[in-house]
Amino acid sequence: MNAPDQGSEPVRRPGGRSARVRAQVLEAVCALLVERGYDALTVDAVAQRAGVHRTSVYRRWRDVGGLLADVFDAAGADDWRPRDTGSLEGDLTALNEEVLAGLSEDPPVTRALIAASFRSAQAAEALRRFWTDRYLRCAPVVERAVRRGELPPGTDARQLLVAGTAPVYHELVLLRTVPDPDLPARAARAAALAGAAGAFTTRNAVRANRARTSTT
Known part of the structure; x- marks a missing residue:
């Protein structure tokens, strides 16, 4: 298989099955990173752990860097706000x-x-x-x-x-x-x-x- 194109941005597909796949893949990234460390984190390992075809992972995230970046982007896509305690x-x-x-x-x-x-x-x-x-x-x-x-x-x-x-x-x-x-x-x-x-x-x-x- 040819190396994925690292010069373009990953494709984002909101909602439905795509959202479920994304959640599975990002959860697998975090689990493998903790269990095995960065050096053992690969697209193939993530795909296997997430139960997703490796081609789908390569197509959407390109590489490990794209996977990690999406973990951070997903973490920031929330409605969190700091508490107002009065002081x-x-x-x-x-x-x-x-x-x-x-x-x-x-x-x-x-x-x-x-x-x-x-x-x-x-x-x-x-x-x-x-x-x-x-x-x-x-x-x-x-x-x-x-x-x-x-x-x-x-x-x-x-x-x-x-x-x-x-x-x-x-x-x-x-x-x-x-x-x-x-x-x-x-x-x-x-x-x-x-x-x-x-x-x-x-x-x-x-x-x-x-x-x-x-x-x-």
Whole structure:
């Protein structure tokens, strides 16, 4: 069989049997990635595990990179929104608790997918799309905090959100420590305090605030 064309995008077919096949295939990708690792993940193995003809998998996803990218794209096709707890620290804690739960799951699908993104350019790009979308969805956390007076105007939402959630990823993904149930709240409080002090305020906003202060 000729190698699949890697220069074109996979064909997406919504609904019906196609949706069922996609779900079976993506479930097989995650299962095999956890069980065997990235190096043993092949289109043929995925097709066999999913009970789908290999030709159908090659035609739709082309290669392992296409399969992994679609896993991330599918994960982002939901209606998830961050909780509104009434405070910045509470909102960040709730976010971190979700992150902690996802990274602590057994089998460790989320961690395996993150690791795979370092081996596949297509997966890495899909993961960047996923994170970009998630940060946009979480921007209201910061916007609400600004309206409540917990943060100064001009606070960069993405910078604060990265600072607030990064300790959880660092501990569980990089250091692989035992999940600490107190970590979500500690990381949230640190980010909230830093944000309130203006640590994530953009330079333009700082200049504007100084200008307003000097004229009053």
